[in-house]
Amino acid sequence: MSENQKKFMDQESMHGPDNYKPLPVVLSEAKGVWVWDVDQNKYLDMMSAYSAVSHGHAHPELVKVFHNQSKTLALTSRAFYTNTLGPYLETITKMSGFEMALPMNSGAEAVETAIKAARRWAYRSKKIEPNKAEIIVANGNFHGRTTTIISFSSEPNSKDDFGPHTPGFVSVEFGSSQAVEEAINKNTAAVLFEPVQGEGGIIEPPDNWLPDVREICDKNNVLMILDEVQSGLGRTGKLFAYEHSNIRPDGLILGKALGGGFMPVSVFLSSEEVLQWMNPGSHGSTFGGNPLGSAIAKRSLELLEEEGLIENSRIMGEYFKNSLLELNSGIIKEIRGKGLWLGVEIDPKYIEGKALSKLLLSKGILCKETRETTIRFAPPLIIRREEIDWAVEIIGDTLKRIERKEK
Numbered sequence: 001m002s003e004n005q006k007k008f009m010d011q012e013s014m015h016g017p018d019n020y021k022p023l024p025v026v027l028s029e030a031k032g033v034w035v036w037d038v039d040q041n042k043y044l045d046m047m048s049a050y051s052a053v054s055h056g057h058a059h060p061e062l063v064k065v066f067h068n069q070s071k072t073l074a075l076t077s078r079a080f081y082t083n084t085l086g087p088y089l090e091t092i093t094k095m096s097g098f099e100m101a102l103p104m105n106s107g108a109e110a111v112e113t114a115i116k117a118a119r120r121w122a123y124r125s126k127k128i129e130p131n132k133a134e135i136i137v138a139n140g141n142f143h144g145r146t147t148t149i150i151s152f153s154s155e156p157n158s159k160d161d162f163g164p165h166t167p168g169f170v171s172v173e174f175g176s177s178q179a180v181e182e183a184i185n186k187n188t189a190a191v192l193f194e195p196v197q198g199e200g201g202i203i204e205p206p207d208n209w210l211p212d213v214r215e216i217c218d219k220n221n222v223l224m225i226l227d228e229v230q231s232g233l234g235r236t237g238k239l240f241a242y243e244h245s246n247i248r249p250d251g252l253i254l255g256k257a258l259g260g261g262f263m264p265v266s267v268f269l270s271s272e273e274v275l276q277w278m279n280p281g282s283h284g285s286t287f288g289g290n291p292l293g294s295a296i297a298k299r300s301l302e303l304l305e306e307e308g309l310i311e312n313s314r315i316m317g318e319y320f321k322n323s324l325l326e327l328n329s330g331i332i333k334e335i336r337g338k339g340l341w342l343g344v345e346i347d348p349k350y351i352e353g354k355a356l357s358k359l360l361l362s363k364g365i366l367c368k369e370t371r372e373t374t375i376r377f378a379p380p381l382i383i384r385r386e387e388i389d390w391a392v393e394i395i396g397d398t399l400k401r402i403e404r405k406e407k
């Protein structure tokens, strides 16, 4: 590692806590699917900021929107109307088919919004007794980092010594319809699931699970809320991952790619029946729905369709998965996921995920393990066949060398 890079790494860890353990590279530039470090080494981004850079870095249209909107009107707070929020909300509700959208910034804030909306609905519409509402979640979930959200995490390091934890959550086995059915009682307000567990290692539930959960929720007057902060907006080859199961949830949480790779923009989408209870003063955010974020989000959504990014995710995802399978590597135990969102399960008898990420970094590919033995590949949805071929050749060569115990 160069002195130049070391200087920036040391500076980060000297002045900030080690709550992340980044790969040893200092990035300074990016364009499309490529990024450069401060020494001008070039990398293919197969990480996309945990799926937030779906449009590619510095998408020219979004740069234009960012530039124009930032000098016209960037921030007002929701104390006033703007000429950007309405058009954005109209676009996202039309595209998604949900009646209403409540804008926030980070994914975790939108999850909090969903939890609050579900509880209000439960007390005011379903008439659950005060302070008794329960929300069913799944073991192995990841929904963010707030104190309430980590209260229902099953990852010890996410929650240990951050208590007291927020009550009102019941965790069940991911993918089990029976577990959901058994956990439901008269106080159940909602279920809150990721359709595919992203941070959990790109874990897909059985095909019948979401349709079963839909039926169970309908039977019991329980809201079905899906967190598609990571899986949504084309990542799996459909606009939303739940479309693979031919169902519709009652509430949907989006974030990451909604900000076009520029801004933290998130949203909770639902029906008027659910969101009617979010009255003035009940919820909000100084930055939520700000003009700059709204303009970027609106254009980001339009570009997904205009530039065929969802279709590209489906086609290139399938091509990428098949190309990796064709490597026939003994190190790859399984490849999970759809679209441009693959979890490659590696055999730790050869190498751990972290070490493989570092090796690939040294050969010009940015990716990151999630859990110890899963490498997640989530390139921008604009990636082309030749870029995938380039990556697969490097991945194949790296795996072969590991099997032969070469460098």
Ligand SMILES: Cc1ncc(COP(=O)(O)O)c(C=O)c1O
Pocket: 050, 106, 107, 108, 109, 111, 142, 143, 144, 145, 194, 198, 199, 227, 228, 229, 230, 231, 255, 256
């Ligand atoms: C499914 C899911 N929900 C919520 C979040 C939290 O989003 P943020 O980091 O923007 O708060 C994430 C982040 O990885 C996520 O994957």
